[in-house]
Amino acid sequence: MSKRKSGRNVHGIILLDKRLGVSSNKALQEVRRLFNANKAGHTGSLDPLATGLLPLCFGEATKVSSLMLDDNKRYRVVVQLGVMTDTGDAEGEVILTKPVPDYSMASLKTCLQQFIGEIDQVPPMYSALKHNGKKLYELAREGITIEREARHITIFELNLLEGVQLEGVTLSGPDQLALEVHCSKGTYIRSLAEDIAHALGTCGTVKVLRRLEAGQFSIEQAKTIEQLTAMDEQALFASLIAVDKPLEFLPSAQLSEAEAASINYGQAINCPGSSNINGIISQGAIRMYHADVFLGLGEMGLDGKIAPKKLFNMTNH
Numbered sequence: 001m002s003k004r005k006s007g008r009n010v011h012g013i014i015l016l017d018k019r020l021g022v023s024s025n026k027a028l029q030e031v032r033r034l035f036n037a038n039k040a041g042h043t044g045s046l047d048p049l050a051t052g053l054l055p056l057c058f059g060e061a062t063k064v065s066s067l068m069l070d071d072n073k074r075y076r077v078v079v080q081l082g083v084m085t086d087t088g089d090a091e092g093e094v095i096l097t098k099p100v101p102d103y104s105m106a107s108l109k110t111c112l113q114q115f116i117g118e119i120d121q122v123p124p125m126y127s128a129l130k131h132n133g134k135k136l137y138e139l140a141r142e143g144i145t146i147e148r149e150a151r152h153i154t155i156f157e158l159n160l161l162e163g164v165q166l167e168g169v170t171l172s173g174p175d176q177l178a179l180e181v182h183c184s185k186g187t188y189i190r191s192l193a194e195d196i197a198h199a200l201g202t203c204g205t206v207k208v209l210r211r212l213e214a215g216q217f218s219i220e221q222a223k224t225i226e227q228l229t230a231m232d233e234q235a236l237f238a239s240l241i242a243v244d245k246p247l248e249f250l251p252s253a254q255l256s257e258a259e260a261a262s263i264n265y266g267q268a269i270n271c272p273g274s275s276n277i278n279g280i281i282s283q284g285a286i287r288m289y290h291a292d293v294f295l296g297l298g299e300m301g302l303d304g305k306i307a308p309k310k311l312f313n314m315t316n317h
Helices: 024-035 059-062 105-113 136-141 189-199 225-230 233-238 257-264
Strands: 011-018 039-042 050-058 073-081 083-085 094-097 118-119 151-161 176-183 204-214 250-252 284-290 293-300 305-311
Touching: 011 059, 011 225, 024 039, 024 050, 024 225, 024 233, 039 059, 050 094, 073 189, 094 250, 105 189, 118 189, 176 189, 176 204, 189 204, 225 250, 257 284, 257 293, 257 305, 284 305
Parallel strands: 050 204, 083 204, 250 284
Antiparallel strands: 011 050, 039 050, 073 176, 073 204, 083 094, 118 151, 151 176, 284 293, 293 305
16 A cells, blocks of 8 residues: 555545456556545455456555455466466476376366365465565575475365367367365465366466455446546546445444544544434444434444544545
């Protein structure tokens, strides 16, 4: 995330359909320039090889980006069997080739089944995880390999796709698998592809990867950079999604003018009357509004009071 003093205060979320071959940061900066926005960030990088849904947060929306990182994701992936690369995808250097054994459809589906549910996954070296303050992919580029601890992830769905074409790639033969994956945060599709290939008795790498969903957002809602560039300013700003949209799962409270003033001064307030509450509140985070304007997040305590947790300043662009 970075700031530019000469830009505008833009608040909201853009769902970008990231194109092939650009980094997530480059894609962000392209859209940021369209808005001339002061502050921007993205929620979960897509590798240059990957395409698809990339939520971009502007202004006060960057305060919810960390929460969006926790969202479940859905991908479509083509796994090239018989080839392993140093990066885990087709952009890397080939480091191993192995024959692809004959397998039946039944044995393939049995293989995939073992990856559904809670599993342990070792993150790849080519990742943004850090070791002693340095990103793993930076160490990998220096030829350094670090022992990585396995992490718990969840694969909710792992479906074999048959007779499909993904990103212009027509599947041909048993050495390519097309899969749709619904997974928890922290899942590396490149590692999953390698592990599936290994379970089939060979090696593998990601050939095509496309993100379809991130939390409540889907690729059908996303715009390409070409579509955004073609918009006039009014249409561009109209395409922004409200800052509080990703927080809809939380209960909300409508505050009076006096309650809103107390919250903005950093003071806790008594829980508003039940007629002003939407959802069941016991403890935890709650959205706060005054006159339907989003104020930020509060925290309901054991004492029944709401304390300000993260306030938002929605000044106009």
